[in-house]
Amino acid sequence: KQEVTQIPAALSVPEGENLVLNCSFTDSAIYNLQWFRQDPGKGLTSLLLIQSSQREQTSGRLNASLDKSSGRSTLYIAASQPGDSATYLCAVRVYNQGGKLIFGQGTELSVKP
Amino acid sequence: DAGVIQSPRHEVTEMGQEVTLRCKPISGHDYLFWYRQTMMRGLELLIYFNNNVPIDDSGMPEDRFSAKMPNASFSTLKIQPSEPRDSAVYFCASSFRQGLNSGAFFGQGTRLTVV
Numbered sequence: 001k002q003e004v005t006q007i008p009a010a011l012s013v014p015e016g017e018n019l020v021l022n023c024s025f026t027d028s029a030i031y032n033l034q035w036f037r038q039d040p041g042k043g044l045t046s047l048l049l050i051q052s053s054q055r056e057q058t059s060g061r062l063n064a065s066l067d068k069s070s071g072r073s074t075l076y077i078a079a080s081q082p083g084d085s086a087t088y089l090c091a092v093r094v095y096n097q098g099g100k101l102i103f104g105q106g107t108e109l110s111v112k113p
Numbered sequence: 114d115a116g117v118i119q120s121p122r123h124e125v126t127e128m129g130q131e132v133t134l135r136c137k138p139i140s141g142h143d144y145l146f147w148y149r150q151t152m153m154r155g156l157e158l159l160i161y162f163n164n165n166v167p168i169d170d171s172g173m174p175e176d177r178f179s180a181k182m183p184n185a186s187f188s189t190l191k192i193q194p195s196e197p198r199d200s201a202v203y204f205c206a207s208s209f210r211q212g213l214n215s216g217a218f219f220g221q222g223t224r225l226t227v228v
Contacts, residue, residue, distance in 0.1 A: 105155045
């Protein structure tokens with residue numbers, strides 16, 4: 001059974017810092033891994049999608065990596081801003097379970113001005 | 114495309130009443146997921162459909178919950194009778210075929226409060 005874990009559960013950094021959020025999964029048989037952002041009281045916004053054959057994806061100040069063999073992904077945020085404050089969730093699309101999409105518990109990020 | 118559309122956005126109901134949540138997926142997407150989000154348990158997958166057929170409903174908490182997808186553009190999640198512990202935010206998401214490695218897109222959610 002696929003399990004997704006995100007560490008840390010919460011993170012507070014001063015503005016301008018570079019930071020890394022971690023996501024690990026127990027079964028490497030995945031189609032893809034997706035990083036989402038969720039603002040309080042809002043829905044989930046997709047940030048980056050990494051296909052199983054890819055190693056990384058970049059969008060602006062965000063860079064996501066995928067190491068399928070070790071069951072790990074990282075989301076790197078460069079030059080953090082207060083507007084980056086949100087909860088970040090990773091989700092894997094499971095290959096052996098009919099395309100099920102399974103989420104981690106999220107990392108709550110606070111960027112202080 | 115307007116994205117995944119859920120209705121209502123907020124629902125307050127009394128314990129014992131029937132609640133119906135609605136979802137319109139993105140046109141052309143053939144996977145549809147229903148999730149429940151609470152502070153304690155995070156995002157839980159309740160059920161998902163492929164081509165309008167339920168694939169896995171093992172996350173549905175009990176028989177009080179049911180979901181249908183009568184056509185490719187509409188799905189419902191029904192709770193009957195509702196209980197206070199059902200209070201949560203319910204999200205619907207859709208995606209294209211897994212073989213094309215399409216990402217999932219989420220609706221804005223329905224915040225359900227059962228009093």
